[in-house]
Amino acid sequence: MRAIQIDRYGGPEVIVHRELPIPTPGPGELLIRLAWSGINFMDIHTRQGKYANSRTYPQSLPTTLGIEGAGTIEAIGSGVVGFHAGDRVAYCLAWGSYAEFAVVAAWRVVPVPDALPLDLAAASMFHGLTAHYLANDLGKLGPGVSCLILSASGGIGQLLVQLGVRLGATVYATTSSEAKAEVARKHGAAAAFLYDNGRFADTVRELTGGRGVDVVFDPVGKPTFRDSLRAARKKGLVVSLGSVGGSIHDIDPIELGEAGSLFLTRPRLADHLTDAETIRRRAADIFTALLDGSLSLQIAGRYALEDVTRAHEDLEGRRSVGKPIIQIS
Numbered sequence: 001m002r003a004i005q006i007d008r009y010g011g012p013e014v015i016v017h018r019e020l021p022i023p024t025p026g027p028g029e030l031l032i033r034l035a036w037s038g039i040n041f042m043d044i045h046t047r048q049g050k051y052a053n054s055r056t057y058p059q060s061l062p063t064t065l066g067i068e069g070a071g072t073i074e075a076i077g078s079g080v081v082g083f084h085a086g087d088r089v090a091y092c093l094a095w096g097s098y099a100e101f102a103v104v105a106a107w108r109v110v111p112v113p114d115a116l117p118l119d120l121a122a123a124s125m126f127h128g129l130t131a132h133y134l135a136n137d138l139g140k141l142g143p144g145v146s147c148l149i150l151s152a153s154g155g156i157g158q159l160l161v162q163l164g165v166r167l168g169a170t171v172y173a174t175t176s177s178e179a180k181a182e183v184a185r186k187h188g189a190a191a192a193f194l195y196d197n198g199r200f201a202d203t204v205r206e207l208t209g210g211r212g213v214d215v216v217f218d219p220v221g222k223p224t225f226r227d228s229l230r231a232a233r234k235k236g237l238v239v240s241l242g243s244v245g246g247s248i249h250d251i252d253p254i255e256l257g258e259a260g261s262l263f264l265t266r267p268r269l270a271d272h273l274t275d276a277e278t279i280r281r282r283a284a285d286i287f288t289a290l291l292d293g294s295l296s297l298q299i300a301g302r303y304a305l306e307d308v309t310r311a312h313e314d315l316e317g318r319r320s321v322g323k324p325i326i327q328i329s
């Protein structure tokens with residue numbers, strides 16, 4: 001089978017195209033014939049070696065890139081119940097989806113409704129389940145709650161804006177360009193504006209009568225983090241969910257006190273997808289919303305397996321709006 005691997009960490013030049021044997025599912029595992037794979041910043045972080053010492057996401061080299069996909073079940077390992085060959089399925093947070101086949105632990109795999117195209121299923125697992133726990137479990141978004149979403153036209157950002165609006169929260173959005181801000185407005189953001197060298201925090205204060213928002217979702221990291229603290233209300237919550245712009249290495253807890261006794265969390269999806277029931281519940285909510293039209297997902301680009309390097313360059317170059325995916329079969 002064709003697979004995209006890395007043998008060492010680094011830039012797009014470390015990506016290697018390989019022919020590998022089709023793997024065999026062990027006990028509790030499924031072999032999935034992949035139709036589509038999502039492309040995520042997490043793949044870039046994996047390639048760069050950011051998880052080389054991670055306990056949450058342990059890695060060893062060589063590794064096949066890609067952490068989410070959708071396709072059909074090709075073979076079933078011993079002890080697996082409830083799945084049949086040919087079932088349409090999707091999953092996330094198991095490495096190896098930039099390939100024609102992947103072996104995945106069955107508890108991570110969810111059924112895909114007949115009416116949902118497999119490209120949408122692949123595109124919505126990782127970002128959809130992330131937006132789901134951020135909006136519901138961490139942000140507790142709802143009427144009377146205000147939030148600020150950075151990088152609001154990105155893969156997570158677009159879904160988070162829509163979920164926040166659906167839940168009845170007041171959603172403010174910030175992005176690097178006017179075109180990206182317009183995407184957030186179309187999804188119902190109460191206001192969308194540019195980072196403007198950190199002045200987004202002042203804009204939030206003006207819009208909230210000086211108070212600041214209840215929750216800030218920041219996937220950017222170093223360039224925006226301190227202004228995100230300024231955008232939060234006293235005793236508000238700052239969710240540092242990623243570091244696409246660079247990691248934060250220099251935070252002293254006293255800063256949280258000075259910023260208004262803030263709560264800061266650096267969550268990981270793995271800790272919010274710890275069992276099959278939770279994964280199925282979150283995925284079912286996202287799939288249902290996609291099917292009834294109350295949630296829309298923008299595919300940023302459809303790449304061939306051969307074009308993975310270009311896909312990574314596009315994502316790192318901030319050219320993506322929405323979610324890029326790879327067509328595999």
Ligand SMILES: NC(=O)c1ccc[n+]([C@@H]2O[C@H](COP(=O)([O-])OP(=O)(O)OC[C@H]3O[C@@H](n4cnc5c(N)ncnc54)[C@H](OP(=O)(O)O)[C@@H]3O)[C@@H](O)[C@H]2O)c1
Nearest residue numbers: 041151154155156175176219241242243244245267268269
């Ligand atoms: N904590 C969790 O559970 C969790 C789960 C999934 C992903 N994440 C993390 O969230 C972050 C975003 O992931 P994503 O997959 O949703 O990607 P994404 O939002 O589609 O990321 C791309 C966007 O990031 C923004 N960005 C800001 N600074 C950038 C830079 N220096 N280089 C490239 N892009 C930059 C760009 O939007 P603008 O141009 O508008 O800034 C770009 O469009 C990643 O760090 C990822 O690891 C965390």
